[in-house]
Amino acid sequence: GQTIEPISDRLHGRVALAQIVHPETGEALSNVQQLISKEMAESISAIEDSFYKELAGLKGDAERDALIDRYKSYGFEADEHGMLSVNVRSPLTCELEQGICAKCYGADLSTGRVVEVGVAVGIIAAQSIGEPGTQLTMRTFHTGGVAGSSTIARTNQYKTGRFLRQFMEDYGQATETDMKTFDPTKLIETQERMIKEMFQGGANQAPLTINVEEISEEDAKAKRKAERITKAAQKAADKADSDSRKKWDRARKTFFYAWSGESGGIVRVEEIFEARRQPRGKAVISPVSGTVRAINKSNYGRFVLIGATVPTTAPVKEATISDEQAWPKGPNGDYENGLTRVVGQKLTTATLTLLRRAEVESVNIYYPILVPPYGNLPVEVGGKIVKGDPLTEGPRDPHEVLELAGASAVFDYFVENLQAVYKAQGVDINDKHVEVIIRQMLRKRTVKEPGDTPFLPGQIV
Structure with a gap:
């Protein structure tokens, strides 16, 4: 990774x-x-x-x-x-009911020593995340009122987005060399040169002319016919010239639009901070820990077969009991308590009850998981899988991660993904700031039975 x-x-x-x-x-x-x-x-x-x-x-x-x-x-x-x-020690696991203890927070980044009692670490964390987030959204960057001897060089880059690709397809006179050696400081000069070359190279259609044979002046009918043909030809030529000018103007606007954009910043259309309950295109998560035994194709997709060992108290569905399971046998060499009925069978509530009666604490299973037929899989045959690991590409649903892997896995997932967003834009945020915010986010609870309190059922407090 x-x-x-x-x-x-x-x-x-x-x-x-x-x-x-x-x-x-x-x-x-x-x-x-x-x-x-x-x-x-x-x-x-x-x-x-x-x-x-x-x-x-x-x-x-x-x-x-x-x-x-x-x-x-x-x-x-x-x-x-x-x-x-x-x-x-981490703010995520601090057991202090109000605030965060100095040991779990660690060093104050402004002094390098252990943080003092009374420092507003929550406000500092919110500012540390919110300020660069706002700058990335607005694509305007500044460092505040800190004076330094070093100079920051501005890096100009050009986009190769949809508009520029469409521009090159429509007016394919821009060579690959022109794109690689483009200097943003000479934008106007290069733009005028490329547009002029494309205009002369075929974008502007030559005036349409129709050769009309010389006709006799006495033949008025033929003369009127020739005039009509000449007017039609001139009208067609004017239309071609107008279309060419419109195409040229559209090319100029498209060019400026494509090249004037900045390359940095968070694109909000991607919805980095998704507010929906389930993310779009979410990854399929493994509900068990084990080893990938096989990846088979079918008419419905691909099946990832995981070999795992689960306790008999776990409500695992759609799994098959492995033939590698060592069953307890009686003095005559027979399976005890009717275990012959569960060898190689699907794991159901009835089989789990039978296993618990036979005092079997864990069972080896084969667990097939259906994944889409497209895309690359981050797993391979023989690789180890931990409960909560993604089997396909895409964002993981935090609710599923919490249910399968626990709170610590959700903490790590949030910290890693938030840091990945900011690190991709060159923004350095200390982990403890992110952890302080996540700590407050996950302190919310849902009221199930309000009792005699003023809360409502389902209210988040």
Whole structure:
């Protein structure tokens, strides 16, 4: 995947939850409840790079698990995909009822020290996100009242959008070299040259002329006929010239429209911050954790077959019990409690009840998931899948992620996607600002039974 923000930037100014030890020297990089400095964060980032290089050279799962366990003994953490992480305190998990404690917030970015009591971190977070968001929307950028010795060079870029592509298709005299060597500072000169070449090269139709044979003056009838033909020819020529001029004017307007636009900014049509309950074109999410066994095509789409182990208390539907399941047997070698009826059968409520009666705590299943027949799949056969991972491209529904993977997965999903939007435009926002806003967003609750309170059923408070 793409690295949105290096781990050194994410750790700087945070408070560690565990002691981090260097795997080679044995030196303690950070202690419990200690503020992580920039030097500590860079050292941890170097350890992360060496971990991934060592992990890439391993083939078997046993070697990978042994390497991950070794790094866990040094204070690191790793998820099911082998991504290394460090546990730190966060505003998302702060248990303070009112406000955020200084340890969970970390360092004040203006001083570099632990934040003082009484600092309006919520207002700072809202300003840190809202101000660049407004600038990106308006496509107007400024840095505020901070004076510096460095100069910011303006980068001019040209668009290759729909209007410009249509312009080149209609008046295809602009060569590829002209597009690559275009200098925005010479916009007028280049525009006039290209329009003139296209105007002379065929956009302007030559006047239509019709050769009329010389006729006798005495033949008035033939003369009137010739005059009618001449007038019709002149009218056709005028119409062709008018159409050519309209086409030229349209070309000029299209050219200016296409080349005068700025390349930066958030396009609001894309609806980055979607307010609808379900995003359009949302990704199909895996409801179980396991391994991709096969990807099969059918008349209805593609089936991603996932092999997973689920507890018998989980309400998993449309799954088939795997033949790899080890069933408890009696003294005669027969399956106990009628388990022969569930081997290779679909997982239903009745089979789950039968499994629980036989004191079977978990069961191996094959879970087929139907995905659309088009588009690339972010999974492959043999890859590991975690509950809540996307099986297709597109945005994930936060409600489904919350239901399947829990609140921590929703926190990570929001932070990563918000940072991806701003990082794509070159805006650097610290994670803690995003986490403070998300913390307040997810504090809302829906009233089910108001009782004797003034709230209404279904009201969000």
